[in-house]
Amino acid sequence: MTDKILIERHGPVTTLRLNDPETMNAITADMANGLHDAIKSEVAEGARALILAGSERAFSTGANLKAAIPGDLGSFDAGETLERDYNPLMLTIRDLEVPLISAVRGAAAGVGASLALACDLIVAGRDAYFLEAFARIGLVPDGGATWLLTRAVGRVRAMEMMLLAEKIDATKAHEWGLVTRLADKDAEAEALELASRLAQGPTRAYGLIRRAAWAAADQDFEATLVTERLLQKQAGNGPDFAEGLDAFLRKRSPNFHK
Structure with missing residues (x-):
């Protein structure tokens, strides 16, 4: 280094x-x-x-x-x-x-x-x-x-x-x-x-947002919709979504973790 x-x-x-x-x-x-x-x-x-x-x-x-x-x-x-x-x-x-x-x-x-x-x-x-x-x-x-x-x-x-x-x-x-x-x-x-x-936010979701945004810069609209669909599945299967949804339903602040 x-x-x-x-x-x-x-x-x-x-x-x-x-x-x-x-x-x-x-x-x-x-x-x-x-x-x-x-x-x-x-x-x-x-x-x-x-x-x-x-x-x-x-x-x-x-x-x-x-x-x-x-x-x-x-x-x-x-x-x-x-x-x-x-x-x-x-x-x-x-x-x-x-x-x-x-x-x-x-x-x-x-x-x-x-x-x-x-x-x-x-x-x-x-x-x-x-x-x-x-x-x-x-x-x-x-x-x-x-x-x-x-x-x-x-x-x-x-x-x-x-x-x-x-x-x-x-x-x-x-x-x-x-x-x-x-x-x-x-x-x-x-x-x-x-x-x-x-x-303090949903790190996994941030990573997927970054991936979607970089891909969108070179994709047409239809391809972007496909990318969002695939990444949304990954986000929805992760613990951050479960925590965020529970916090939303219980009207509390989310405690995201990696």
């Missing part, structure tokens, strides 16, 4: 923190793999909600190019590290069985923006901004950015972000639907409040 991924536990909530202040949390292959392993291990250990955070100055400024680019570009395959290091991380985020919240302060650029925007809830501080900087150095957005952006803000705004490579401040990001909430004071405190609330 790299020392540039910090694990902070708050009861059933775990915060995974990108921690390389000298580079404003620019991500290396080791960090991507460390984050991948930490996500899996924390869920296996019983975390019921996760927060992905950076530091005050930056969530992440994207890939650490100094660490990734060799001196000789002649045989360099810029897509190799995506296949080996970053794409498995993004797929693990997609397939999570617990809610994931990003707390964004300062810069969220490049693949750092992809990480932030792949989360279920995105809490941005007023000083946050998003930047698809790839075109500035002649590369293509990665980390699923082309998929995430076009589905969040539509093709036209996504193209503006990717082609012009201009900063999108937190207010505009919220107006466009890139982020869930603007935090007036502390983005991490608000993210922790939301995560703590979700950690």
